Amino acid sequence: MRAIRVLVASLVVTALGVSPLLAAPAAEVNSEKMKLVARTKYDGGGELAAYGRYIYSSEANAEGGGQRGTKPDDGGLHIFDTVKMKEVGFLHCPGTDNDVEFVKPGLVVMAFSQNMCAPSAGTGIMLIDVKNPQKPRVISSLNTNAAHTMKPFPGGKYIYMAAGNLTGSASRGTVIVDVRNPLKPKLAPEAMDVMDCHDVSFSITEEDRQLGFCAGAIGTGEVQIWDVSDPLNPTIISRIVNPAIQYSHYAIANDDGTLLAIDDEAFAAHDCNTGASPTGRVWIYDISNPQVPIPQGSFAPPGGRGGNPAFANIGNYAGWVGSWCLSHGLDWHPKKPMVAVTWFTAGVSVIDASDPTQPSEYAYFDSDDSATYSTLWHDGYLATNDHMRGFDLFKVKGL
Numbered sequence: 001m002r003a004i005r006v007l008v009a010s011l012v013v014t015a016l017g018v019s020p021l022l023a024a025p026a027a028e029v030n031s032e033k034m035k036l037v038a039r040t041k042y043d044g045g046g047e048l049a050a051y052g053r054y055i056y057s058s059e060a061n062a063e064g065g066g067q068r069g070t071k072p073d074d075g076g077l078h079i080f081d082t083v084k085m086k087e088v089g090f091l092h093c094p095g096t097d098n099d100v101e102f103v104k105p106g107l108v109v110m111a112f113s114q115n116m117c118a119p120s121a122g123t124g125i126m127l128i129d130v131k132n133p134q135k136p137r138v139i140s141s142l143n144t145n146a147a148h149t150m151k152p153f154p155g156g157k158y159i160y161m162a163a164g165n166l167t168g169s170a171s172r173g174t175v176i177v178d179v180r181n182p183l184k185p186k187l188a189p190e191a192m193d194v195m196d197c198h199d200v201s202f203s204i205t206e207e208d209r210q211l212g213f214c215a216g217a218i219g220t221g222e223v224q225i226w227d228v229s230d231p232l233n234p235t236i237i238s239r240i241v242n243p244a245i246q247y248s249h250y251a252i253a254n255d256d257g258t259l260l261a262i263d264d265e266a267f268a269a270h271d272c273n274t275g276a277s278p279t280g281r282v283w284i285y286d287i288s289n290p291q292v293p294i295p296q297g298s299f300a301p302p303g304g305r306g307g308n309p310a311f312a313n314i315g316n317y318a319g320w321v322g323s324w325c326l327s328h329g330l331d332w333h334p335k336k337p338m339v340a341v342t343w344f345t346a347g348v349s350v351i352d353a354s355d356p357t358q359p360s361e362y363a364y365f366d367s368d369d370s371a372t373y374s375t376l377w378h379d380g381y382l383a384t385n386d387h388m389r390g391f392d393l394f395k396v397k398g399l
Helices: 009-016 309-313
Strands: 002-005 028-031 034-040 045-051 054-059 076-081 086-092 099-104 107-112 124-129 137-143 149-152 158-162 175-178 199-206 209-217 222-227 235-240 251-253 259-263 282-286 294-299 330-332 338-342 348-352 360-367 372-378 381-386 390-396
Touching (some): 028 034, 034 076, 034 360, 045 372, 045 381, 054 099, 054 390, 076 390, 099 149, 107 149, 149 199, 158 199, 199 251, 209 251, 259 330, 259 338, 282 338, 330 372, 360 390
Parallel strands (some): 045 099
Antiparallel strands (some): 028 360, 034 390, 054 076, 076 086, 099 107, 124 137, 158 175, 209 222, 251 259, 259 282, 282 294, 330 338, 338 348, 348 360, 372 381, 381 390
């Protein structure tokens, strides 16, 4: 069932006891299984990371639609406490992209194309000490010449940096950074110039099953499955080439490493209106045998939701389309066969993949100001980061 409502910030604060930083939301559409419990408003929401009671959300110096550099004095790292239900720390580091990832307890990394906190680093990363969440501080930086996306390798020793494999990229591809000494990060020379990817993720389930996933590889949009048992020497063990996927932006395995979700960042065609478009979908593959990935099913962008023609008339949306609706951010529930997916103007959905051949929508949240970028399950909550709305935190019934 669908409930449509307009919330007022003071009512949210009174009813939920959350931070007065909450801004009045726009008109929202959600399923009864999805409840917004906290919000921190800012522009340019990017990636999310988490550890313990804290969620780390990045903000780029972008206004609304995520157009880079439109708010040069803004951006940085927000730290949200899921126990106190409020933001407890902020590191003001204006920059483009500003993607954040967890490295190890007390340490996160932020990747950027430019950043005022590391002006000499050019395109690269900053390592940030978050032991005191109220006073995060930059402890080092490094120019990597590849910083569209990144993913730390489990264990806190290495960070894979992906240039994004985008047209016109002058970077050298995916490189690996050695962060064993976080005060002195360095490129791992023996592992430079590995396969160029748009994004990378990992699935380490057993000693003899250590997998990496390179989405958007070699400019064709294919997904490569890697053996990363030697993290400095990844090798390709299989490839997924799906003609129905325009551009595989991200691929991530579920907790036991048997299912792989792949999104389709379908720049050329996307549809929020009918839900019938073959583009922009989430695709599910069986990777029980990673050498022979088997397609299962897919889920299209949700029909009847999303799409805001007004966006096309906003200056910072110059490169956007009013019905911009495609799968972008993905995260599997840590215990159940549910994958959360962000759709930009159609908000966020939770997809039930218990039958991966027929994935279905379990819950959703959308707002008429949605441009939802990333999502993350953590500590019983589902978090999202949004270009327009900033940070939202949800409880999903039954999960």
